[in-house]
Amino acid sequence: MSDHGACRELPHDAHGHEEDVGVVEQAGLVTAEKVRRVRSCKLGLRGLEEEAAWIARYGQFWGARFNELDEVVEELKRKEKADGRKKKERARHE
Numbered sequence: 001m002s003d004h005g006a007c008r009e010l011p012h013d014a015h016g017h018e019e020d021v022g023v024v025e026q027a028g029l030v031t032a033e034k035v036r037r038v039r040s041c042k043l044g045l046r047g048l049e050e051e052a053a054w055i056a057r058y059g060q061f062w063g064a065r066f067n068e069l070d071e072v073v074e075e076l077k078r079k080e081k082a083d084g085r086k087k088k089e090r091a092r093h094e
Helices: 002-005 013-027 049-093
Strands: 030-034 037-044
Touching: 013 030, 013 037
Parallel strands: none
Antiparallel strands: 030 037
C-alpha cells in the first residue's frame, strides 16, 4: 500500500502519516520503500508474537479483575435490596 493511499483513509495530514509510518518502521512492523514520489509499505519481517502474548496476558488479568468487580457489584445490589426490605418492614411497624 502506498502512503498516499493510506493517507486518504486516515484522519490526519500526510506529514502526520509519514511520522506514523516511521514509528512502525522503526519497530520492525513494516518496511517502507520510496520510488520517485511514491513511498510503499510492506509488512515487516518481525511478527507480532510478543505483542499478542502481552495482550493475551493483560486480557486474562483484566478479565479476571472485571469478573471480581461484577461479583462485588452483585453483592452490593443484594445488600441494597435487603436493606430496602428492612426499611419497608420498619416503616410498616411504626
